Amino acid sequence: MTMTALQPEVHHAVKDGLQLEVTDVTRQTESIVSITFADPSGAPLPSYVPGSHLVVQCGTGANAYSLTGSGTAPSEYTISVLQVADGAGGSLAMHRLAAGDLVYVSRPRSAFAPAATARHFLLVAAGIGITPVLSHARACAEWGIAADLIYVHRPGAGAHVTEAKELLGSAVTECSDRVSFQKTLAEKLTTQPLGTHLYVCGPVAFMDAVLDQAREHGWPSARLHSEAFGAAELDAGEPFTVNLARSGVKLNVPAGVSLLETLEQAGKAIPNMCRKGICGECSLSVLRGKPQHRDLYLSDQEKAENTTMMCCVSRSLDEELELDL
Amino acid sequence: MRIASLPQPAGTGCESGFRGVVCVSFDSADDTADHDAGGRPRHDLRFTSANPESLSELRSALLRSSVGIRLVLTGSPVDIHAAAAVAAECGLAEEEVTLVSDESGLRVVFCAHCRTRTETVEPIGSEVECQGCATDLEIANHFSRRQAAYLGFAANAEEAA
Structure with missing residues (x-):
């Protein structure tokens, strides 16, 4: 263990968090590793709600990863990380972690919690989307609640398959092609007992397709829960102007440059993390004008109120926006 | 709902x-x-x-x-x-x-003191005698969907006896 593994600067997203030691790195598949963290003194870690995630600082950046445990009185936190070749480099740095390294992590955050009134769970995962879903599966097994899991992955590239089967047995259906997945999903969506809640995690387009199909089969939105880990590519957008009310500054945001980047270039320190409209860190208060909401964080109602925007991806429908900044 | x-x-x-x-x-x-x-x-x-x-x-x-x-x-x-x-x-x-x-008919009042359910035609805000403990209950505006009943509690409870 070397102290040089520590970053001198603590990322704001992991401030007031924990400093943990990597205790295990296990390869799940060719491109996925599981990383386990524990308190260096062996102290118990804060419990968390199933489906929670952890923000891990790696290098100067910080990324959110789903915790795969059930969250009950944990002595360690485990995450699984998919190596993304064309990403911002966070996953590559994570894959270089080794036992003994010290990292700063946030406390667990919950954004995909199980409904307390659920009597049954229909879990749907694609690829690395298995991670929060595995957390739910573990909690279901611990609490004796029945759950079905549909897991879509490429042949031989499914992480955590053995664990999922140990937890849920024959209620796990693996699919490796579109046709068998569509057939399984349609069958499951029409045969779930009343009181079932659906939890889906995977690429945005995959989740949208699953949620649309559920709605077509009469599932109200109260039963539908999703967690995004990848945002769709966004277009460059139209240029617009922002008026920073408190600073008395006007800035032009050109097409292809985000509002967040523009503010950073002007010397404004805006808290941010994912820069993809998912995490909700870079929220700004809008005083005047209509934002063009392109994030996955705000609810439809919050978007309609037009008082808050995520400056990493959202732009403006009006020529000028006035911000409380 | x-x-x-x-x-x-x-x-x-x-x-x-x-x-x-x-x-x-x-x-x-x-x-x-x-x-x-x-x-x-x-x-x-x-x-x-x-x-x-x-x-x-x-x-x-x-x-x-x-x-x-x-x-x-x-x-x-x-x-x-x-x-x-x-x-x-x-x-x-x-x-x-x-x-x-049909907006007519009875309502159920759940007694906060003995948990007995009393049926009544009295409106919210009025009083009814609990069939379980004979307390004069004020029918509160609070409706429990789980109990399918209005909350009833001792009328004038805050006045000195």
């Missing part, structure tokens, strides 16, 4: 996609008869009141159903609220249930 005072046309409370409707009426001749299920399967249950037998029949009908159905309850507030409590217990979400109340 939406509350409609009169039966409404075409698919009350059923946004697109629902796969069937369970229509339950309590002692109200044919209130759900014109409830249009939009060509989807429709299952009718008719009861005289929300008693343990009828609620148990409703419970087993719901437990045989799958996600995708909607429930329409028609009758007096006492009956449909008791049935709505069973529906919630079976896992139905509020947006899957439509209440069509």
